[in-house]
Amino acid sequence: MLQYESVLTRAEHLEAAGISAADVGVLLDAIAVVVEPVRISYLWRPILPDPGDDLVLETAANGRAEFVVTFNRRDFVPAQQRFGIEILNPADAVRRLENR
Secondary structure, three states: OHHHHHHHOOHHHHHHHOOOHHHHHHHHHHHHHHOOOOOOOOOOOOOOOOHHHHHHHHHHHHOOOOEEEOOOOHHHHHHHHHHOOEEEOHHHHHHHHHHO
């Protein structure tokens, strides 16, 4: 959640999405209601170029995630290959949720 907050509240992301930091807070509050906490065991680091991304991968792998949603798909290719976790961009993830 902290990683999401950190990234989503960057000025360039707020501007691109046309939202405010308060809007991000509302979204994160809604997510917090439905998420399942996952213990991180640090078994596979480092595998990705960015240590912050490794934290996301650890959470996804330990939480048995079906996919990771990111604009940074290129850096997650090793995760997709090694763990079989599908990497989706946000638009594809929204479409997939709408089709469920």
